[in-house]
Amino acid sequence: MKVKEVADLVGISVRTLHHYDEIGLLVPAETTESGYRLYSEDNLAMLQQILFFRELGFPLKQIKDMIESPSFDREEALALHRKMLLAKREQLDRMIETIDKTMRHAKGEIEMTNKEKFAGFDFSHNPFEQEARERWGNRAVDEANAKVGRMSKEEQHALGDRMNAIYRNLASLRHLPPDSVEAQAGIQAWYEFLQTMGHYTLEAFKGLGQMYVDDERFTRNIDKFGEGLAAFMRDAMAIYADRGKSQ
Template sequence: MAMKVKEVAELAGISVRTLHHYDAIGLLVPDEVTEAGYRLYSERNLELLQQILFFKALDFPLKQIKEIVSHPSFDRQEALQLHRSILLEKRNRLDRMLAVIDKTMKQAKGELEMTQEEKFAGFDFSRSPYEQEARRRWGDEAVERSKAKLGSLTKEEQSRLSEGAGEIFTRLAALRGGAPDAPEAQAAIHEWYLFISKFGVYPPEAVRGLGQMYVDDVRFTQNIDKHGEGLAAFMRDAMAVYAGRMQP
């Protein structure tokens, strides 16, 4: 049974305004809108909303969440399993901290003694290995997935791709003497972003990582710099700026 926006907001514990914003940016578009303008959310919409909120709990930006959940390769079951592992790890960490609190309260009453090590046994500010995996899976892996997709193209497709890339490289090479954050440089990088997005999902971390790879991998540097010496480094800097501006 379809649910109205207010019902969904109350169910999920978020505001109606938040749902309107998700609709406006194309992140969560209700399957039906009545003639009177009422948004109606289907079961599929609710499943997507649940997934969005899981990613938000991991501090993924909305722009990246949209890219992840809308990509054809997105596996909901895999995402749920990873989210579960992250939450279990966090629960275990909280349980350890609660145990330390209980012992500390008893020590304050003189009921037991604690070693210095026991006083700090529950604290661990390192990032969860499961969170690292989540960021690898939906962040830097985009670069590797794109490389694999490029390798599967036919020679004819690769030739057309090379021509298209060459035209953008030429435009960027003409700008490399200027600032990487200049409007014209960012416009050209946006064109490059649209071009590479045909072959994979590139959230901010992946855009930044790809630009760095242009400099770190001599094969990329040599290829790109054929269009103008220093172009690879210029693209790295311009892509870092572009990635920063992708954040919501």
């Protein structure tokens, strides 16, 4: 099949297929002398696999690494896709039920407990985890996840309270120069907190601060503690890391 035929069949753009070819993710079985890309049945099977991974939120780089691994098994991957999609469907069903109940509650037809209002929400999977893995490697993320996984619910809540306290303290300092004694003491508390969760090098710590500004999702969440906090933390973290590397 030609690239346009594949694009129409699957419902993606020709540009997307060209990009997959350029990065070596899905290379057509053949390219004619006139430059037409021709896709085989094996190509289509691999494209299906890629799109399953994409649907589940995996970045292209990680998909490429996985499918090129000597240990990659397509049947195992499909079984994993099915398991993840069933879990996703179950969560969506719970959220739809919560919406229906909330609409009835708003009309005065039923009463809802506070717990029922949040049924179906699941934040146990960090939406930024894959990006963190891609940028900084698996070690820090795996160590952090393992430590949190071994904690009781009470310990996890205490950890969250500690993290929020650090953010609130930094927010109170954000109008000071980022190289001030107070700001650097606050950032050191953040660095030490992260070190209790996993191993972060000073370079990774500095890069993490830059991500707070580059990624609007981080900026939006951090700035909930105080407008401009993300940019302040970026600057303070860079100063802390550079000073640490020079010692």
